[in-house]
Amino acid sequence: MAPSELVDILSPNSIAIIGASRNPAKRGHRSLRKLLDDGYAGAIYPINPKESEICGVRCLPDLGSLPGPVDLALVCTPAATVVSVIAECAAKGVRGAVVLAGGFAEAGADGSQLQDAMLAAARAGGVRIVGPNTSGMFNTHKACNLVGFSNLLKGSIGLLSQSGNMTLSLVTEAHGNGHVGLSTYLGIGNEADIRFDEYLDYFAGDPNTNVVIAYVEGLKDGRRFLNALRRISPEKPVVIYKSGRTSAGRSSAKSHSGALAGEYAVSEAVLRQAGAILAHRSDEILPMAEALSLLPSLRSRRLAILADGGGHATVAADALSERGLALAPLSEDTRRRLTAELPPAASVINPVDVAGGTDSDPSVFATCAEILLQDPMVDGLLISGLYGGYAVRFSQDLLSAEIDATNLIGAMPRRFGKPIVVHSLYGALQADKRPLPILEVHRAGIPVHSSLETAVRCMQALAECGEMGRAFAALPPQRAQRGAVFEEVLARCRTEGRRVVLEHEGRASLRDFGLDLTPALLAVNEKEAEEAFRRLGTKPVAMKIVSRDILHKTEAGGVKLDIGDVASVRSGFLEIVANVKAAVINPNIAGVLVTPMASKGGVELIVGVVRDASYGPIMMFGLGGVLVELLRDVVFRALPISRNDAFTMLDEIKAKAVLDGVRGGAPVDRDALADFMVSISDLVEAFPEIDELDLNPIHAYPDGLAVSDVRILLTASSIVRSSKQGIET
């Protein structure tokens, strides 16, 4: 990946502070003070017309007085001044500006205008903007701390956040209990210029960052974000905490940052699809990122548990299973070797319970850990219980043995390429009470947590990261070519000024796109209906009205099912037309569609595409039928989807077992289903004019599919403007 143009700005070698101040409560003072205290090595230019020096640094009266271009300006002045400040920056060749002030797009229409004006000035002069309405940024590797937080722990975790307070939380947590520390923080603010995706690309190229945390309330351009995520996540894990998961959280998020927080089920699905590792609790964010930063990923979900008590062994086994991890079956050799090390009461079946076998010699932990990690079925190790506190619990005489064990264990993740995480009930003790061995576990680079559940969540993240690495498919190739039939349909819709694609048009378009649909014949009179019935093999058919004026066909009397003889076909045609004319004044009737009835015994499914305001087109897949409607058993993916995505969708619905055959029936044709879904994805990618697409129901059989209804709705803009638009990627 080409180095980001943001490098100079976010690792700046010169900084101007616009609105530098002598008042210690002001950002224009605190930031300057922090740069000086931390020994920032670049040039610093405080700018304030009223001061000659601040904190011993010479002040410049204005931007024009700068000796030459600078990499970054920190703009501490109020919103009203910002447009002219940015124009001056542009004039002076300032490359980037961090704009702290609020009062822009988040504050209503006037603020939006101000933001547009600022952006225009920035674009005209080639100035990139961080913010506005941001808490700022820091880069610990440059000693460049523009937020003024104290106690920054320097490390390799990059942080993107839409909330300054969440950043303060993570900084405080990293300082108090952290293992790794932070590299660069970027306060996203209003995303006026630089957006989430561009920051992600920056971190992809930042040598000081190996894991990224993103606190996201809403994304201005979710589709670009997903693409950036697809680029970075195979190289560097990205832990995302998406807030606004519930309607309560969403309404709060809206009033906070003005960002669109979207339906969480959609966000969760598409972020995962693009490679994100999602944190669901705020107290798990940092531990997950630390584990991903320190440890190799899990090659499988099979772990060993090494506990020094039955209670912890049991609780750990539960916590593991509940998070989708598994206890590795231990080989006979492993069990034999463990038995030789441990007392008779020990359990050498995973979870391993040393049953007092370490009480007098904690170095046995290292021996057991080594035996377990040598087992090829074991891909990671969770140590749970008192380890790290033996010298406290039993006797100070054990201290050196415990520290020796820690040094051995600390080297094992690298030696075996397998992660180790420690849950220790001494892990959270305050520093003055914290046993030395716990500090040693920290120092050895092994995450240690007093919460067993947090430790297990770390392992789960390592498993997800491993799977991402294996299953990751880059953006599928752009196979999407526009078909001639649908082009004609579009032209007709434009001419007629309608957004509704009629069912026979939709079917013809899908067929033209290579989709193998059940036949459907449009009849414009009862004679054609009879002919259609014969051509379809005189088997029972469904008949339904095709009219731009009828949205709810059944309610309008426009549908007849299971018509099995010629007379009923003819009378059915006439009845449908009469019903529809009775229901709507002077309807435009294209005809009546005649289709074979779906065979019995299939599984009723739904495939749909809707356009998300942020993520773009989203495919929905789920079971049809009334019960599943009640259960909302549906899953989502952003387009374009790969074949692998399609298969994972089939696996994610709760009632997925029906796809394997109900009550002894044969499984549905998963390959046909996946191919079908990919083709629909390609179609919608090729035709951005499609606003919604709904195939419901689809019947899936052991030997293929039958699509019973096709609804396509076009975007409002597509029927008034030219369709010659590129696809934004």
Added chain:
Amino acid sequence: MAPSELVDILSPNSIAIIGASRNPAKRGHRSLRKLLDDGYAGAIYPINPKESEICGVRCLPDLGSLPGPVDLALVCTPAATVVSVIAECAAKGVRGAVVLAGGFAEAGADGSQLQDAMLAAARAGGVRIVGPNTSGMFNTHKACNLVGFSNLLKGSIGLLSQSGNMTLSLVTEAHGNGHVGLSTYLGIGNEADIRFDEYLDYFAGDPNTNVVIAYVEGLKDGRRFLNALRRISPEKPVVIYKSGRTSAGRSSAKSHSGALAGEYAVSEAVLRQAGAILAHRSDEILPMAEALSLLPSLRSRRLAILADGGGHATVAADALSERGLALAPLSEDTRRRLTAELPPAASVINPVDVAGGTDSDPSVFATCAEILLQDPMVDGLLISGLYGGYAVRFSQDLLSAEIDATNLIGAMPRRFGKPIVVHSLYGALQADKRPLPILEVHRAGIPVHSSLETAVRCMQALAECGEMGRAFAALPPQRAQRGAVFEEVLARCRTEGRRVVLEHEGRASLRDFGLDLTPALLAVNEKEAEEAFRRLGTKPVAMKIVSRDILHKTEAGGVKLDIGDVASVRSGFLEIVANVKAAVINPNIAGVLVTPMASKGGVELIVGVVRDASYGPIMMFGLGGVLVELLRDVVFRALPISRNDAFTMLDEIKAKAVLDGVRGGAPVDRDALADFMVSISDLVEAFPEIDELDLNPIHAYPDGLAVSDVRILLTASSIVRSSKQGIET
């Protein structure tokens, strides 16, 4: 409740230590040392024939040398000695013994025999046994610490545990970060004599305990435990962590304590039914218990959030909603008063975001908290963010204002009868870095957690406790009277040596029990079948074989559905009999049951009762049909159930919306359904001979129910022994 006979034993005024030792690594030494160090006020009698004194206390050579009866003996000697030790205790009038040794029932058949012998000696002499195979007990209010843990924080939380290590975890956590402290710990061990339920009763009467924690792997007598839980939980909250939730955890639990860990869904349901508050994470156990100990319960699920940043407000709102809590709508008056206190950028819609309004004066927190708690719609308050750390984050000048605010806030739960919980990002800092105000929050009796999710879980527990108090129904009255018809059926089954109750017998019994079933007529020849068809109104019927030899009726060709005319009824009868005779050699045929077909449009349900090895009879309720079978959408309750229990079961199934009517249909008759379930509960309570009962499917309609199949299986013992057994309660 009468004072427990365990009081003298568990609050002992005299203690004998059998196997007292000079070796500091031995329990017989550590426990003695601890009693002396802690200033235990009662008499202590070390017993060891080889020593004259230990730790300055005179040693007795044997139990016979005791000057008189003692309340409690701590037995530190090996398993092999225990039977004679207990016999000696009995002879000397020792009231209770804590038996530490393992090697009893948990260790196999020989151990079981040893345990039986010990128990016989104890029962013969009136000695009550704690354990064996236990880590012991402590009572902080008596300075009686027989487990030898250091750093016990004395308080009001009682602890029952099947794992010594989990106890050590909780003790360590309470010491390091705890708010409340522990009263008495009882290590359950093998439950040879004193069982979980009796300990619960003890805590019900213990004036030093106001909340109980139970760590449960399995229960020897779950039904007694549930009854004890029903007694204590209206007075004192009981927080239960049930391990062995997953098959991985279960197999581990079995190898650990030999206890039966049962199906977790069943355990969870019946424990809740009896009033337990369940912890699902081990790191939530102590915080939940502390909150319940310190704070008034929530009167509703409506809370206010007071945050000092949009990020925390959003994350807190999500966490709250995800745990079933709600944001209270604030009154206009409340919003007006908040607006007057806070800057214009503040959000005065719940969640309240002070938006910097507290930065220069944290006492505004107290003002806002008071305004919020005065709102009658607000029943509790969650403070989230930096509160407790303003003096650290901003300026030491704020320290006194912050402490003043804390004192005011600390008094509010009592003033308003509404709980307050604090999430502070400074809550977990180590003692040397921890801000003074955080310590003050602790001291004021307000739980403060660095994990927002833990803080919210505390609020959820307070809501559950409040609901328990409101919804709690004591054990429903024993309405169960044995019906004459089922007595006859039982006699017949005994005579014929069969466990299967035939369907017509089952139906007759249920009808006799007052249950309004759809009619069903048994025909023994085709003529009777025809008559039955006419008597049922010549509407379509179902016909099925009734035979003790046919378990799977459909597979044997023994079922015909939707038979609508006389000829088909006659031929149907003959075909069914012929099919069955072809399927089974010489079957015993009682006849063919003729029933009306269930009407269309109902909701297919299942009601069943199975007998759990620990909890006794359990009712299962769920939706029928193939999809729900795949989704396992079922809920459980222990018998007897109340009408309230039945309604909660209807509300707990995932697809509960179908009960409200599908696609515009009318809702099913919930009253009829609840009454029906209570009657089934009464029936099974009256007849402990019933091993399993299965009503599947039941069709529920807006105006009643139709039961399509009745299966009853008797216990093996009930058909060989007399049925005149009392019902164990």
